[in-house]
Amino acid sequence: MSNPAVAIPAQQRVKPPSLKSWLTLNNRYVPPVFITLILLAGQLSYGILESYERTLLAIGTAIVIELVLGRIFLGKWLNVASAYITGISVGILLRSPAFWPYAACAAIAIMSKYVLRFRGRHLFNPSNFGISVVLFLLPATVAMLSIQWGNNMWSLITIWILGAIIIWRVNRFNITLTYVVSFLVLAVIRAHIIHEPVLSEISPLTGPEYQLFIFFMITDPKTTVRSKKGQCLVAFLVALLEMFFRLDQSVYAELYALFWIGPIALLIEMWLDARRAKLAGTPTSAIATSPGIAQPS
Amino acid sequence: MKRGPIARIILALLFVALIAVPVIVSRIAAKRKAAAGELNEKAAMARYGFYFTDVSKQAGVHFIHEAPKFDPKLAAIMPEVASMGASVSIVDYNRDGWPDIYVTNSRIGSMNALYRNNHDGTFTDVAPELGIADVNKPGTGVSMGAVWGDYDNDGYPDLYLIKWGKPMLFHNDHGHGFTDVTAKAGLPKWINASTALWFDYDRDGKLDLFVGGYYNENIDLWDLKTTKIMPDSFEYADNGGRKYLFHNLGDGRFQEVSAQVGIKSRRWALASGAADLTGNGYPDLFIANDYGVSELYLNDHGHFHEAGEQTGVGFAPKSGMNVAFGDIFNQGKFSIYVSNISEPGILIQGNNMWVPEDGTSGNALHYENLARDLGVELGGWSFGAQFGDFNNDGNLDLFLANGYISLDRNRSYWYDFAKVAGGNSSIIGDAKNWPAFDGRSLSGYQQKRVWINDGAGKFEDVARAVGVTDTHDGRSVAVADLWNNGALDVVVANQNGPLLIYKNHVDPAEKWIEFSLEGTKSNRDAIGAEVTLYWNGQEQIQEVEGGNGFAAQNDLRLHFGLGKHPKIEKAVIHWPSGTVQTLDNLTPDKLYHVKEPE
Numbered sequence: 001m002s003n004p005a006v007a008i009p010a011q012q013r014v015k016p017p018s019l020k021s022w023l024t025l026n027n028r029y030v031p032p033v034f035i036t037l038i039l040l041a042g043q044l045s046y047g048i049l050e051s052y053e054r055t056l057l058a059i060g061t062a063i064v065i066e067l068v069l070g071r072i073f074l075g076k077w078l079n080v081a082s083a084y085i086t087g088i089s090v091g092i093l094l095r096s097p098a099f100w101p102y103a104a105c106a107a108i109a110i111m112s113k114y115v116l117r118f119r120g121r122h123l124f125n126p127s128n129f130g131i132s133v134v135l136f137l138l139p140a141t142v143a144m145l146s147i148q149w150g151n152n153m154w155s156l157i158t159i160w161i162l163g164a165i166i167i168w169r170v171n172r173f174n175i176t177l178t179y180v181v182s183f184l185v186l187a188v189i190r191a192h193i194i195h196e197p198v199l200s201e202i203s204p205l206t207g208p209e210y211q212l213f214i215f216f217m218i219t220d221p222k223t224t225v226r227s228k229k230g231q232c233l234v235a236f237l238v239a240l241l242e243m244f245f246r247l248d249q250s251v252y253a254e255l256y257a258l259f260w261i262g263p264i265a266l267l268i269e270m271w272l273d274a275r276r277a278k279l280a281g282t283p284t285s286a287i288a289t290s291p292g293i294a295q296p297s
Numbered sequence: 298m299k300r301g302p303i304a305r306i307i308l309a310l311l312f313v314a315l316i317a318v319p320v321i322v323s324r325i326a327a328k329r330k331a332a333a334g335e336l337n338e339k340a341a342m343a344r345y346g347f348y349f350t351d352v353s354k355q356a357g358v359h360f361i362h363e364a365p366k367f368d369p370k371l372a373a374i375m376p377e378v379a380s381m382g383a384s385v386s387i388v389d390y391n392r393d394g395w396p397d398i399y400v401t402n403s404r405i406g407s408m409n410a411l412y413r414n415n416h417d418g419t420f421t422d423v424a425p426e427l428g429i430a431d432v433n434k435p436g437t438g439v440s441m442g443a444v445w446g447d448y449d450n451d452g453y454p455d456l457y458l459i460k461w462g463k464p465m466l467f468h469n470d471h472g473h474g475f476t477d478v479t480a481k482a483g484l485p486k487w488i489n490a491s492t493a494l495w496f497d498y499d500r501d502g503k504l505d506l507f508v509g510g511y512y513n514e515n516i517d518l519w520d521l522k523t524t525k526i527m528p529d530s531f532e533y534a535d536n537g538g539r540k541y542l543f544h545n546l547g548d549g550r551f552q553e554v555s556a557q558v559g560i561k562s563r564r565w566a567l568a569s570g571a572a573d574l575t576g577n578g579y580p581d582l583f584i585a586n587d588y589g590v591s592e593l594y595l596n597d598h599g600h601f602h603e604a605g606e607q608t609g610v611g612f613a614p615k616s617g618m619n620v621a622f623g624d625i626f627n628q629g630k631f632s633i634y635v636s637n638i639s640e641p642g643i644l645i646q647g648n649n650m651w652v653p654e655d656g657t658s659g660n661a662l663h664y665e666n667l668a669r670d671l672g673v674e675l676g677g678w679s680f681g682a683q684f685g686d687f688n689n690d691g692n693l694d695l696f697l698a699n700g701y702i703s704l705d706r707n708r709s710y711w712y713d714f715a716k717v718a719g720g721n722s723s724i725i726g727d728a729k730n731w732p733a734f735d736g737r738s739l740s741g742y743q744q745k746r747v748w749i750n751d752g753a754g755k756f757e758d759v760a761r762a763v764g765v766t767d768t769h770d771g772r773s774v775a776v777a778d779l780w781n782n783g784a785l786d787v788v789v790a791n792q793n794g795p796l797l798i799y800k801n802h803v804d805p806a807e808k809w810i811e812f813s814l815e816g817t818k819s820n821r822d823a824i825g826a827e828v829t830l831y832w833n834g835q836e837q838i839q840e841v842e843g844g845n846g847f848a849a850q851n852d853l854r855l856h857f858g859l860g861k862h863p864k865i866e867k868a869v870i871h872w873p874s875g876t877v878q879t880l881d882n883l884t885p886d887k888l889y890h891v892k893e894p895e
Contacts, residue, residue: 046532046614051613072304073308095644095645096645097669097674104319107315108316111308111311111315115305115312133316137316137320138319138320138323140327140675141323142645143640143642143643143644143645156721196733197730197731199720200713200716200717200720200724200730202720203717203719204719204720206719206720207719207720207721208719209719250712251716
């Protein structure tokens with residue numbers, strides 16, 4: 001997951017942060033604060049983490065690698081809000097009795113932003129990429145959080161309301177809403193196809209990893225398309241591909257669906273941008289390197 | 298990107314290496330493990346100093362466990378809700394000096410069995426003639442386990458039958474039969490329990506009884522009023538059965554005192570064990586809970602307080618299914634082994650080996666989980682485990698049973714299980730929301746583990762090499778020297794499978810010593826007595842237990858391996874009464890009968 005609130009216009013970037021910007025929700029530190037609150041609430045009430053040390057290891061690794069690679073490849077010290085979210089997401093979602101997978105997954109996630117790039121833009125949501133890779137390649141060592149979080153309705157409702165408010169304020173609620181509605185509709189269809197209880201198909205959506213997925217992962221501005229309609233279409237396609245993965249009994253269907261749909265959507269958008277630029281006579285690089293989307297964050 | 302192509306290539310190579318190296322290393326490790334196959338007996342003896350042979354059939358034991366069948370409302374997930382009940386406990390019911398074996402069955406109408414040891418390597422089921430076979434009658438529930446304790450100190454161990462149903466207490470009539478004394482004892486009409494143990498929590502010389510509920514005691518699984526009987530969370534469930542502590546009044550009656558002494562929990566208890574972990578002379582109570590954290594009730598002179606979080610053992614919620622105490626480092630301290638669930642790619646809880654942290658003791662006791670460092674973390678869907686020195690080298694080894702539901706080998710229920718288990722309480726808690734099993738397996742056909750302790754901080758799994766090759770759904774494990782030859786044998790009860798007797802063959806150069814204790818001021822079974830053996834400059838502590846593992850009980854006699862050429866200094870016995878007794882001039886390869894000094 002990258003920071004969903006970081007689509008900051010260029011002119012805003014050069015201004016020093018005012019007191020007001022720190023007090024309002026529309027700044028890049030709101031999502032990190034929100035996910036930290038989720039983590040602390042979950043840990044203090046239910047002990048959701050494998051351990052504090054493992055989560056801190058993931059966060060620390062993500063931040064250090066972001067700083068080092070940013071310095072080497074961009075010549076500056078980057079803001080670490082995005083790396084923090086990636087690290088904390090790995091720390092919450094990944095489950096392994098060992099320490100090293102947390103560091104490895106965080107490192108893979110951050111490095112993917114610098115390696116897997118096309119026309120100056122990274123293609124994969126970092127934490128989605130890192131977690132998907134280790135889950136797929138190291139099944140004997142890691143699993144993903146799928147059962148923690150207390151299973152309590154009130155904590156679920158609280159997180160959903162807070163998450164919805166924040167995602168709405170950062171102008172990404174359309175993505176979350178489209179995905180959730182698509183998931184629910186497709187869950188009913190799946191239940192009909194496989195003759196299972198509808199609630200069993202809806203059940204994953206009430207679990208904690210989905211709350212992180214719909215609020216932090218699928219809404220990442222760096223790895224989503226720009227137009228509202230496009231975002232809704234991509235969210236629907238993620239849910240649709242997820243349905244097929246689920247029919248194939250893939251436990252991490254939503255992650256794998258985003259893993260494939262996300263980059264493909266970006267590539268299509270870049271291709272469309274290039275075509276439009278060509279028709280308008282604008283250099284492609286002017287679009288690809290525009291502030292806010294070109295640099296790893 | 299400001300840097301040139303070389304920096305980017307280096308970064309790309311590092312990126313690929315970061316992904317590839319762990320994969321390659323784990324694949325190599327997996328191949329090595331697969332290559333470490335079965336050995337013949339001679340080779341196993343040469344390499345590891347022991348091997349097991351399954352002699353159940355030669356011994357005349359043809360017991361097959363049958364699972365219960367509950368209310369048809371649970372038909373879709375019957376394999377899951379009926380996945381327990383196979384248990385084994387070791388008892389010398391007739392005091393002939395030879396361990397006998399009691400096993401439970403779980404289908405309504407099925408028979409439990411008491412295999413009397415015939416002293417010649419064969420066993421005979423005497424349960425029907427003694428009156429403790431036909432105990433799974435309609436309307437009374439079915440057996441989940443059994444623990445033996447001489448509650449009236451008449452010298453003969455009595456039987457408490459753990460049931461999902463009507464709990465039963467049988468008085469042992471001097472080895473000639475058993476009398477149902479449940480009504481006189483004042484036990485509740487119905488408990489859905491999976492664990493129980495005898496211990497003298499208040500050190501009054503009379504054995505008390507702890508019973509840990511699993512399903513809520515108001516649920517009759519054969520006649521459901523609702524399908525909302527499942528845990529309300531996979532890891533934070535607190536809608537299970539209540540806990541009971543029956544205080545022995547000394548006249549055949551028991552008084553339920555759990556609330557008075559501080560034991561209050563509705564977690565889903567699956568296993569329990571009692572040992573004096575703080576060193577104050579009173580037995581503490583460790584409960585491994587399914588769907589949640591473990592609980593450790595520290596005993597302060599007969600009053601308990603739950604110290605799971607405080608001691609470190611009760612923070613991360615898992616699926617606890619075993620409690621076994623063992624002094625694995627020969628330091629005079631108990632470590633605690635708790636089994637959990639590990640399924641590659643889906644759920645890696647890892648088993649716990651709780652080792653006391655250096656410098657902590659008494660009420661400041663704190664544990665750290667060293668299962669991964671020691672190599673005993675991953676077993677599969679793990680159930681019963683027991684410590685025992687199987688090669689008599691002086692270090693406690695570990696036997697672990699694995700495997701949950703073995704049906705269709707090619708179709709797994711894991712996807713559906715994970716789907717519902719992660720859901721909200723209103724979904725997971727109602728059985729009707731669970732997808733149908735439809736003949737699929739769930740962590741089935743898993744190998745058991747025989748981890749031998751090298752004494753230097755590593756355990757090696759040698760199960761297949763030493764002859765433990767079965768892949769039945771293992772549940773309960775108990776250890777005893779069934780042949781009275783100085784080798785610890787292992788008995789395994791498998792769900793829907795055969796009772797297996799693994800006879801142990803040990804290199805005779807490896808010495809041993811055994812102790813059979815009899816209390817006088819303490820309870821006569823000496824349950825709770827600790828023996829610390831000092832030899833070759835090291836020490837090892839063991840305890841007489843009234844139930845442990847998963848629905849199991851080991852032989853009350855304590856077995857110590859000594860290695861080659863041992864020089865025994867002494868054995869110190871801490872009796873539950875507080876009496877401390879020191880034994881000198883001990884020689885290896887002997888069983889010592891020790892009576893508590895009056």
